[in-house]
Amino acid sequence: MSRWKPDARGRLEKAALELFNRQGFDATTVAEIAARAEVTERTFYRHFVDKREVLFQSNALADxxxxxxxxxxxxxxxxxxxTHALTEAAPVFEERAELVRQRQAVxxxxxxxxxxxxxxxxxxxxxLAHALRERxxxxxxxxxxAEIGIAAFKVAFERWIDDSGQHTLTQHIRETLDATRHLTTTDDVSFTGQEGAA
Structure with missing residues (x-):
């Protein structure tokens, strides 16, 4: 078992997401997740408090x-x-794009x-608001x-999830936040793909 420890958390996450998507979150047990990841339930609980924690892990994004x-x-x-902060955070998602998309489906x-x-x-x-006050x-x-930034991030993230890899999350973040400048004008703005918010 010791040789599995370095990747146990990653394998548990992958196994959980596969099972959640295949048979539903509520129908999936910790025992099934552990078995699929080839670890014990005890190992699962060393990494996660419960199966929800697989989806809502400690927030690296906040840091x-x-x-x-x-x-x-x-x-x-x-x-x-x-814009700078959110684009710096984008790789947190882009480096794990497939798992992130599976998570959002669940x-x-x-x-x-x-x-x-x-x-x-x-x-x-x-x-974000606290960090801005600190500035x-x-x-x-x-x-x-902070509210505008996270709302724009939510829109950009949803567009990226549905994008099938045509554009990066960073591109969607920049485009969506750029579009916010139209909120105080009478300009007619609409955007799809990478064509909008110019």
Whole structure:
């Protein structure tokens, strides 16, 4: 068993997502996940509190967003800081694109998991707002910028999930955040693929 330890967590995640997508989240047991990953249930519980934790692991994204916001150039406007932070975070998803898409399919099929996902996004808003306040932004401006940034990220992420690999998540983030500048004008803006928000 010791030779499996370095990759046990990754194999458990892969096995869980395959089973969740094949037979449903509720119908899948920890025992089945462990068996598919060729580890014991005890090993599963060393890595995850429960099967939900496979989908909602410790938030590496929050750490990346906080660090990227803190280290962004001082000359950047708030939404430019947001764009920088989100594009810095994009590789967290792009490097695991297939698993991320499997995860989203599981969440989309389960209303309870969708609620948990919304709570996770709300937590990211708080993380981003705090990081912006640390840069010296007034609290209301920081909160608004963070809300806009995470809302734009959600739209970009959903477009990337449905994109079948034509464009990167980074491209979708930049395009979606660029489109926010049209919200205070009367310009007619619509975008599909990489053609919009010019």
């Amino acid at each position: 990346v967003l906080a660090h990227a916001t803190a280290t962004a150039a001082n000359s950047l406007a708030p939404l430019e800081v947001i 969440i989309a099929a389960n209303p309870e998991l969708q609620e948990r996902e919304l709570a996770k996004l709300a937590s990211l808003v708080s993380t 010296g932004l007034e609290a209301t401006v920081a909160a608004l910028a």
